[in-house]
Amino acid sequence: DAGVTxxxxxxxxxxxxxxxxxxxxxxxxxxxxxxxxxxxxxxxFIFQYYEEEERQRGNFPDRFSGHQFPNYSSELNVNALxxxxxxxxxxxxMGPNEKLFFGSGTQLSVL
Amino acid sequence: xAKTTQPPSMDCAEGRAANLPCNHSxxxxxxxxxxxxxxxxxxxxxxxxxxxxxxxxxMASLIITEDRKSSTLILPHATLRDTAVYYCxxxxxxxxxxxxxxxxxxxxxx
Numbered sequence: 001d002a003g004v005t006x007x008x009x010x011x012x013x014x015x016x017x018x019x020x021x022x023x024x025x026x027x028x029x030x031x032x033x034x035x036x037x038x039x040x041x042x043x044x045f046i047f048q049y050y051e052e053e054e055r056q057r058g059n060f061p062d063r064f065s066g067h068q069f070p071n072y073s074s075e076l077n078v079n080a081l082x083x084x085x086x087x088x089x090x091x092x093x094m095g096p097n098e099k100l101f102f103g104s105g106t107q108l109s110v111l
Numbered sequence: 112x113a114k115t116t117q118p119p120s121m122d123c124a125e126g127r128a129a130n131l132p133c134n135h136s137x138x139x140x141x142x143x144x145x146x147x148x149x150x151x152x153x154x155x156x157x158x159x160x161x162x163x164x165x166x167x168x169x170m171a172s173l174i175i176t177e178d179r180k181s182s183t184l185i186l187p188h189a190t191l192r193d194t195a196v197y198y199c200x201x202x203x204x205x206x207x208x209x210x211x212x213x214x215x216x217x218x219x220x221x
Contacts, residue, residue, distance in 0.1 A: 004154075033207050042198060042211030043155065056208050090154050094207050098143065102154035 004029075004093050004103035012109045013081050021076040021106045025093030029101075031055075032074040034066060035090040037105070043090055049074050078108075086110045115199045117215045123193075125221050129186040133199030136180040143202050144175060145209065146184045148195040148217075155198065155211075158184065189219045 005024045013019050025032050031050045035043035045058035049068035068074045072093075078085055086109050094100040116134040123129040135144060143162050147155040159166055159173045161182075166173045172185040186193055198214040 031207055033209075035209075042214060043209070045208045045210065048207045050207075056206050058208070088152065092207075092209075098160060098204060099157055100145070100202075100207065100209065101157055102147075104154045105152075107152070 004091055004101050006089075006091050006103035006106050008106060009104065010107045010109075012111060014111050015081055015083060017081050017110075018077065018079045019081060019108060021078075021089050021091075021108070023074045023076070023091030023093075023103060025072050025074070025091075026095065026101050029093035029095035030072050031094040032068060032072065033092045033094070033100075034074070034076045035092065035102075036060070037088040037090060039087070046076070081110045083110050114210075115201055115212055117197070117199055117212060119213060120216045120218065122218050122220055123186075123189045125191060125219055126188055129184075129189040129193065129217060129219070131184040131186075131197050131199075131215050131217065132181065133184070134181045135199070135201050138179055138201045139203070140179075141203060143204060144173065144179075144182050145200045145202050146171070146173065147198045147200065147209075148193075149198070149214075150195045156195075158197075160202075189217075191219050191221065193217065194219045 033048040034046040037043040048056040088105045090105045091103045145160040146158040149155045175182045196214040
């Protein structure tokens with residue numbers, strides 16, 4: 001049983017570019033959340049998707065958007081990248097047993 | 112969302128029990144207490160969670176006070192691989208929104 005998988009593991013972009021990160025939830029999980037973790041900080045909640053809709057959103061600008069597909073997988077899109085968007089991006093999925101599991105993350109570097 | 116307070120760092124001798132405290136005095140009746148740990152540059156690892164009863168699994172035990180204002184995570188026999196940042200989080204289940212604080216850096220020493 002695969003856990004939460006994220007791709008790619010590492011990514012380098014330049015300022016102004018757009019990026020798409022992908023997440024496949026753990027089998028049986030239907031809720032996906034995204035987090036941003038800057039170096040030396042705890043993860044910050046970006047948003048959560050359930051039934052293909054954004055259900056909760058943290059304090060992030062509209063440059064951050066997402067999508068959930070019928071198979072529960074999800075994408076995080078970031079437009080007009082800034083240097084400050086460099087971070088570890090984490091995906092978490094939750095299922096019926098209240099356990100919320102994280103993937104290993106995508107390390108995004110914006111140059 | 113309830114705020115949690117943890118000591119910034121703790122040391123523990125290898126083989127001994129590690130007891131990590133967490134204060135969540137503003138927790139509401141339907142917020143769960145979750146514990147995660149994170150080793151450098153990896154995703155947070157789920158450890159345990161509970162609502163009001165004490166919980167135990169293969170990794171740890173969670174002791175929640177009767178008034179639910181604080182809890183303690185117990186690693187019964189700490190190993191060097193348990194060195195990590197440990198986060199205590201109060202979570203309202205239907206939000207799925209974890210609010211991470213600074214956590215406790217646990218250093219297990221030989």
